[in-house]
Amino acid sequence: MLSLEQIVRDPENFRTALVRRGEDPPIDKIVALDSRRKELIHLADIDRANRNRVSKAIGDERRKPTTEEITEMRAAGERIKQLELELSAVFDELQATLLPIPNTPLADVPDGLNEESNLIERTSTGKTDRHGNAHWDVATKLGILDLEAGASISGARFYVLKGKGARLQRALAAWMLDVQTEENGYLEIDPPLLIKQQTMVGSGNLPKFRDNLYRDEETDLWLVPTAEVALNGLHQGQIIDPGALPLKYVAQTPSFRKEHTSAGRDVRGIKRVHQFEKVEMFRYVEPEHSESALEEMLTEAEGLCERLGLTYRVVKLCAGDIGFQSAKTYDIEVWSPGSEEWLEVSSISTCTDFQSRRNRTRYRPADRASTRLPHTLNGSGLALPRVWIAVVESGLQEDGSVVIPEVLTPYTGWSRIESV
């Protein structure tokens, strides 16, 4: 959520920033609602202050209230109730208006309304001219991927990994978690996967993106679409102690996404599925450090691709292509020789204070200082099925076997996947 205070102070600034994303925000409506809100607060406060004064006098003088006082105070109480009623309606409308508005892009985010305006920052030295069989052929033949079984158990866009295929994924996840916790200083978290509505609102996934989320009707809980949601909820409503920032968390969880907005796209293989594993990095930082934290996280995620020997590139998303809660995003894409395309395996964003404000997550910079909103950053480190695809397709040998990256062998106990 954007700052109401700041919008009212400088409406045009917000309008301009949001237009860059292709949005036409109802800024005028917000400003009008806010001035009505202030007016109502003021009127109710006058009545309340008066009532408090009279009641206190009665108490101090240890007497019964007079008939006139009772009549008058009852009338005041009635007015207060009415004002509060309208105030709560105005507040609700203000919330409903603000919640679907996305974050404002940072100044250095490139202009553009769709992915064509994204900037390729750099491409690793690996080959991109290498072609091979697609993972759905290679892996099926090796007996490590069973798309039919996935479809039979759960339907389209579900899959089953078997044997060394399952082990490969587990090894990737374990290795990534180890790198993040042992080298990069993240604290490992194993969060709940069923999420309260309030927490989903806090991260920015609700109210706008309910179509892409799974939900249990009976308990009103939502399946995590990314661990970001849970890690972002970790401190909601809290005031983080002085000196505690930065907080760095990493979690491996499944991600559940309906993906029917993209029906018909990427239908083959496991590139786009309803349930996938992902290792997610998340940081809470002081606003002063959020830009450098973003660069660090990018470097950390790139390091993983590098050490897996994958060909990858870094893309800086344009204003129209960054996610709802993001102010600036880098994507990392790895080359899939089989399908001859770049696969997004990581998306690294700073959400500035957008999520903290929704969550009421605050921190105290120093003892006795007043609270501020921390910046939150998230980044995949990395998304598993796509890394799995790239590892399998890139490691494909002439004889149909697959050689896996050396960093993984301590986690697998073998270095090659052979035909059965």
Next chain:
RNA sequence: GGAGAGAUGGCUGAGUGGCUGAAGGCGCCGGUCUCGAAAACCGGUAUAUGCAUACGCAUAUCGCGGGUUCGAAUCCCGCUCUCUCCGCCA
């Protein structure tokens, strides 16, 4: 699922209708003392909103929501969460 207990400030813990935004203690911050420190003593220590250039003033908040009352942390109703015991269960 059944029975019971509880939820007050950073922590602990008083408080059954007005003098309680909230005693006392701990912690924290500042000061006195000291060569320095400890101890002792003095003072200060919640969040949010509105108004004001500002000193500041006002309002709200004692798990959450509603009700009674001139007035609610305190009385009534509903909910959530935590704890204990029983049942069930990976």
